Amino acid sequence: MNTPGTLVRQIGDIARAAARAILDVYAGDFAVQTKADASPVTAADLAAQKVIVAGLAALEPHLPVLSEEGKSLPWSERRQWSRYWLVDPLDGTREFVKRNGEFTVNIALIDDHRSVLGVVLAPVSGELYVAAEGEGCWLQERADGDWRRIHTRPLAQPARVAGSRSHGGAQSDMLRRLVGDDHELQPLGSSLKFCLIARGDVDIYLRLGLTSEWDTAAAQCVLEEAGGAVLDLHGRPFRYNRGESLLNPEFVAVGDRGIDWAAKLRSE
Numbered sequence: 001m002n003t004p005g006t007l008v009r010q011i012g013d014i015a016r017a018a019a020r021a022i023l024d025v026y027a028g029d030f031a032v033q034t035k036a037d038a039s040p041v042t043a044a045d046l047a048a049q050k051v052i053v054a055g056l057a058a059l060e061p062h063l064p065v066l067s068e069e070g071k072s073l074p075w076s077e078r079r080q081w082s083r084y085w086l087v088d089p090l091d092g093t094r095e096f097v098k099r100n101g102e103f104t105v106n107i108a109l110i111d112d113h114r115s116v117l118g119v120v121l122a123p124v125s126g127e128l129y130v131a132a133e134g135e136g137c138w139l140q141e142r143a144d145g146d147w148r149r150i151h152t153r154p155l156a157q158p159a160r161v162a163g164s165r166s167h168g169g170a171q172s173d174m175l176r177r178l179v180g181d182d183h184e185l186q187p188l189g190s191s192l193k194f195c196l197i198a199r200g201d202v203d204i205y206l207r208l209g210l211t212s213e214w215d216t217a218a219a220q221c222v223l224e225e226a227g228g229a230v231l232d233l234h235g236r237p238f239r240y241n242r243g244e245s246l247l248n249p250e251f252v253a254v255g256d257r258g259i260d261w262a263a264k265l266r267s268e
Contacts, residue, residue, distance in 0.1 A: 003147045004138045007059075008130045011119045014055035015105045016143055019123035021047040022090060022105070026123070032097055040093045045069050048089035048105060056085050056107075066246075068214045075244040083111045086240060088214040092190030101125065102189030108217035113239040118221025120191050129195050131225035137198055152227040152255030153200035158182040162193035162205040162253075171208045178252065178264050179204055194219035197255045198226035205253040213246045220253075228255040235262025 003009070025044035032040050049069040056065055066073060067087040078084075085107065090096060092103030101124035109117035116133040129150075131137040138147045159179035163186065175183060186202055194216075196202040220230040220238055230238045232249040254261055 004130050005132055005135050008117055008119065008132045008135070008138075010059060011056075011107050011109075011117065012121070012128050012130050012140070014052055014059075015107055015119050015121040015128065017055060018048040018051040018089060018105045019121055019126075021051050022096075022103075022123050026096065026099070040097055041069065042090075042093060042096065044096060045090040045093060049087075052087055052089055052105070052107060056087075060085075066214070066241075068212065078241055081110075081241060083109070084241070086110050086115075086214050086217045088191075088212075088218075091215060092192075095189035100189065102192055104190045104192060106191055106214060106218035108214075108221060110217060110240045113241055115217045115221040115224075115238075115240065118218035118225075120195055120218050120222055122192060122195075127195075129198065129219075129222045131222045133221070133225070135225065137222050137226035139199060150199045150226055152197060152223070152257075153203070155179070155203050155256040155259060158184055159203040160184050160186055160201070162196055162202045163187050164189065164193070164207070171206050174208070175204075175206055177267060178206065178261070191215065191219035194223045194230075194253050197228055197253055198223045200255065203255050207252070208250050211248045211251075213240050213248060216248055216251070223253055223255075226255075227257060228253065229257050229261070230254075231261055231265070233265055235265050 022044040030042050032042055035041050065085040069089055088106040091106045095102040105121040107119045108115045118131045120129040126142040128140040137150050139150045140147050161183050193205040230253045232251050
């Protein structure tokens, strides 16, 4: 296969349309509001949400959409879902507000609790990462550009570690256990951390702290199809729509699947 499949390219087009709406807001002055959970939201989040929901409905009118900026849906309704869209219309709103360009559009398709299609777009750079189960992972560096297959790399020495710009954490001891004392840190916002692992520029991203399911689903598919994995701290693959809470367990995203990460996570 020389290009991604039809559906994943169509979702990529929806993400690019959402990015245009985001960049219209980014180019001017915008207000920042605070949601009930104290996270920020802007007109760009809401504009991208509108574009994505309309685009997905046109493609798959019967599939439900769960989104960070959408209506809160109770577990009594979600527990019936076997297949649905999981969306973060603007992942990295804090980075958007800082105007550092490190934010993304995330669209995932969940089937039987697994992320089977993922699209991650960085609006400022124009880089679009797409993946579908069994089809591999692809990067398009600009709209209408060529598609390039991307892959993770074997764990480097010293390892390169992706870290969050906006969320710290006491994770040094665990990182030493996983990759040793001699590692380099690459600060980066949003789901771009997963994408750098997928393209073989970074080796690992450890997240101790809260994230939501829409923060990771699209990027998980991208990373897995590039050869990596997203594991909870017991070494188990991530699953979605598990219950009432939409919060993820703490996790590690890795590029080299040849290493027994579960054993490293268990070791003291």
